[in-house]
Amino acid sequence: MISRQQLIEQIKQKKSFLCVGLDTDIEKIPSFLKSYHDPVFEFNKRIIDATKDLCISYKPNAAFYESRGVKGLQSLIATENYLPAETLNIIDAKRGDIGNTSSMYAKAFFDKEASGMSFDAITVAPYMGNDSVTPFLAFEGKWVIILALTSSVGSKDFQYLTTENGTLYESVIQKANTWAGADRIMYVVGATKSTEFTNIRKFAPDNFLLVPGVGAQGGNLQEVCQYGMTKDCGLIVNASRSIIYATNGEDFADAARAEALKIQQEMQVELEKAGII
Amino acid sequence: MISRQQLIEQIKQKKSFLCVGLDTDIEKIPSFLKSYHDPVFEFNKRIIDATKDLCISYKPNAAFYESRGVKGLQSLIATENYLPAETLNIIDAKRGDIGNTSSMYAKAFFDKEASGMSFDAITVAPYMGNDSVTPFLAFEGKWVIILALTSSVGSKDFQYLTTENGTLYESVIQKANTWAGADRIMYVVGATKSTEFTNIRKFAPDNFLLVPGVGAQGGNLQEVCQYGMTKDCGLIVNASRSIIYATNGEDFADAARAEALKIQQEMQVELEKAGII
Numbered sequence: 139m140i141s142r143q144q145l146i147e148q149i150k151q152k153k154s155f156l157c158v159g160l161d162t163d164i165e166k167i168p169s170f171l172k173s174y175h176d177p178v179f180e181f182n183k184r185i186i187d188a189t190k191d192l193c194i195s196y197k198p199n200a201a202f203y204e205s206r207g208v209k210g211l212q213s214l215i216a217t218e219n220y221l222p223a224e225t226l227n228i229i230d231a232k233r234g235d236i237g238n239t240s241s242m243y244a245k246a247f248f249d250k251e252a253s254g255m256s257f258d259a260i261t262v263a264p265y266m267g268n269d270s271v272t273p274f275l276a277f278e279g280k281w282v283i284i285l286a287l288t289s290s291v292g293s294k295d296f297q298y299l300t301t302e303n304g305t306l307y308e309s310v311i312q313k314a315n316t317w318a319g320a321d322r323i324m325y326v327v328g329a330t331k332s333t334e335f336t337n338i339r340k341f342a343p344d345n346f347l348l349v350p351g352v353g354a355q356g357g358n359l360q361e362v363c364q365y366g367m368t369k370d371c372g373l374i375v376n377a378s379r380s381i382i383y384a385t386n387g388e389d390f391a392d393a394a395r396a397e398a399l400k401i402q403q404e405m406q407v408e409l410e411k412a413g414i415i
Numbered sequence: 416m417i418s419r420q421q422l423i424e425q426i427k428q429k430k431s432f433l434c435v436g437l438d439t440d441i442e443k444i445p446s447f448l449k450s451y452h453d454p455v456f457e458f459n460k461r462i463i464d465a466t467k468d469l470c471i472s473y474k475p476n477a478a479f480y481e482s483r484g485v486k487g488l489q490s491l492i493a494t495e496n497y498l499p500a501e502t503l504n505i506i507d508a509k510r511g512d513i514g515n516t517s518s519m520y521a522k523a524f525f526d527k528e529a530s531g532m533s534f535d536a537i538t539v540a541p542y543m544g545n546d547s548v549t550p551f552l553a554f555e556g557k558w559v560i561i562l563a564l565t566s567s568v569g570s571k572d573f574q575y576l577t578t579e580n581g582t583l584y585e586s587v588i589q590k591a592n593t594w595a596g597a598d599r600i601m602y603v604v605g606a607t608k609s610t611e612f613t614n615i616r617k618f619a620p621d622n623f624l625l626v627p628g629v630g631a632q633g634g635n636l637q638e639v640c641q642y643g644m645t646k647d648c649g650l651i652v653n654a655s656r657s658i659i660y661a662t663n664g665e666d667f668a669d670a671a672r673a674e675a676l677k678i679q680q681e682m683q684v685e686l687e688k689a690g691i692i
Contacts, residue, residue: 161516201512201519207530210523211488234540235478235509236567239438242478246487253484263511263540265562267569285542290513292544295590299583301576306583313572 139279140226140258142321142370145346148194148224149371150415153406156398157195157228157348158185159378160217161202166383168390178203178213181390183220185382188391192398195226195374197348215254226374227258228283228348234263240273248277259283261326261348264310268317275318282323284314287338289328289351304341311341320344327366329357329375335365346372352401353380359401363408371414377401416556417503417535419598419647422623425471425501426648427692430683433675434472434505434625435462436655437494438479443660445667455480455490458667460497462659465668469675472503472651474625492531503651504535505560505625511540517550525554536560538603538625541587545594552595559600561591564615566605566628588618597621604643606634606652612642623649629678630657636678640685648691654678 140148149155162178171177186196203214221227233243243260250256259281262271274282287297287307296306303309314323320342327338329351338347347366351357352375359375366373381401384393409415417425426432439455448454463473480491498504510520520537527533536558539548551559564574564584573583580586591600597619604615606628615624624643628634629652636652643650658678661670686692 163519199512199516199519201510201516201523204523205519205526205529207492207523207532208485208488210530211485215484230512232512232540232543233478233509235476235507236565236569239476239478242440242476242482246478246481246484249482252482253487255484263509263542265540265542265573266509266565266567267572267574269567269569271569288513288543290543290546292513292546292548295544296542296583296586297544299576299578299580299586301578301583303576306573306576306578309573309576 141279145194145226146370149409152191152194153409153415154192154194154402155371155373155375155405156193156401157197157374157376158189158193158381158398159230159350159376160185160196160198160382161378162382163202164206166386168386168388170388176213176216178210179216182217184391185394186220186222188395189381189398190222190225192395192402193225195228196221197228197230197376199378200229200231218255218257226281228261229257229259230261232261232263232285234266234270236266237269237273240270244274244277248280259324261285264314271314271317275322282318283348284310284323284325286311286325287327287331287334289330289357293328308341311338315342320346324348324374326350329362332358332361332365335362339366339368344368344372346374348374348376350376353377359404360408363412367408367412369414371409375405418556422471422503423647426686429468429471430686430692431469431471431679432648432650432652432682433470433678434474434651434653435466435470435658435675436507436627436653437462437473437475437659438655439659440479441483445663445665447665453490453493455487456493459494461668462671463497463499465672466658466675467499467502469672469679470502472505473498474505474507474653476655477506477508495532495534503558505538506534506536507538509538509540509562511543511547513543514546514550517547521551521554525551525557536601538562541591548591548594552599559595560625561587561600561602563588563602564604564608564611566607566634570605585618588615592619597623601625603627606639609635609638609642612639616643616645621645621649623651625651625653627653630654636681637685640689644685644689646691648686652682
């Protein structure tokens with residue numbers, strides 16, 4: 139379990155607010171790994187070993203594991219068990235259902251005795267409202283990361299609709315702020331929306347924002363920091379494909395480290411610029 | 416795979432539009448089943464055997480299986496493999512993510528070779544818009560069931576917000592209607608909102624509606640039919656706890672059948688009243 143204070147301290151110590159996304163696709167990993175019992179776990183293990191001093195968070199994407207059935211779930215469980223204790227370990231699962239069902243999803247990802255996994259945080263879809271989110275908050279010390287403004291083209295369909303409480307994504311943030319504070323709730327805000335960060339900070343001045351979309355999806359780190367950074371940093375920027383698939387050779391872990399280092403150094407500049415370190 | 420026409424014919428033949436929800440909680444099943452290798456599958460198998468002539472659909476709730484880790488997934492896969500070929504087999508998973516991730520979720524539930532499972536339909540959360548839903552539609556002949564108006568108290572938080580295209584749930588239906596027709600898309604509408612069905616039929620005149628909330632959640636079947644039924648029936652009404660936990664004894668399957676029969680007989684009256692059979 140990682141408290142807000144521990145997260146902030148880790149950011150200062152590692153001079154990084156990088157989250158490495160483990161969207162590990164068995165079709166895309168180097169072929170020499172296929173001889174291992176669990177090639178996806180072997181891949182993740184080496185990525186983790188190569189990057190854990192440069193990032194403050196890991197984020198396996200549940201879909202990539204679920205697509206492989208039982209074998210995929212075994213890879214996910216092995217990965218969760220291997221993740222460092224000090225990083226914020228997020229399961230990117232986008233869950234959300236009525237109360238008794240969300241309680242079961244919370245057990246699936248937070249209760250090691252029940253499922254074999256205990257992540258620190260989960261991404262949650264807000265459409266079903268309060269009782270779809272609060273069962274995750276019932277697990278003391280765990281984080282809920284609520285979708286606000288996402289990075290892909292479909293975000294335009296509903297998230298920008300005008301409601302009586304501002305846009306839909308503004309409504310989501312305002313309402314979710316009544317469920318728990320910035321010590322338990324984060325929001326997903328895509329890096330491709332960097333000019334929106336000023337607006338988001340009006341509604342979520344203190345919450346950490348999980349920011350996907352830097353790298354393969356085209357978001358710009360400097361802009362995200364310019365508009366979204368707070369005195370506590372307040373940002374966790376995710377990169378997945380640009381790091382884990384930096385090359386497809388036997389040196390993939392070294393290449394991932396080099397890419398993570400490049401991003402960490404850019405992040406260090408931003409943290410220094412903001413006087414955080 | 417079940418086409419719209421096959422679904423309608425099955426409703427007429429079985430005189431039923433009942434979906435049995437397999438929200439199977441290992442803590443709630445009769446204790447004598449615990450001696451079996453896979454108690455949850457044994458439970459589901461007997462429920463399926465006892466109800467398959469009375470219902471036209473089954474709906475395992477993914478959360479209840481995921482909460483048990485690998486064992487739970489094995490129970491889900493065994494259940495999917497046992498489901499009758501003629502029923503509409505829905506995985507209630509409420510998934511939705513950016514395009515490449517939704518494609519992986521589609522593999523998880525639609526591609527037997529990849530995951531061990533091939534459901535006919537999946538429930539999907541709409542918040543992330545177009546590209547979060549269309550990857551499921553890319554699987555020919557499979558159904559996507561989009562959350563519109565859900566049954567629990569949290570539905571009030573966002574689904575009734577007023578937008579430039581009506582309420583949010585109306586916006587969702589109007590937009591999703593542009594992604595595919597009533598032969599591929601259904602909507603989730605909670606039975607607890609029965610007076611809203613008239614309004615929903617303005618926006619989704621032909622789509623089948625998956626209606627949870629009858630039974631344990633307090634929805635009224637007659638009202639749902641009065642306001643929501645079409646000339647093709649257009650309704651799939653789900654009951655979970657009231658059927659599968661009708662008793663907690665060794666006769667649980669007989670009790671489940673008795674409860675399913677009671678609902679089927681009520682449904683037959685409604686189908687006759689509407690001149691569908």
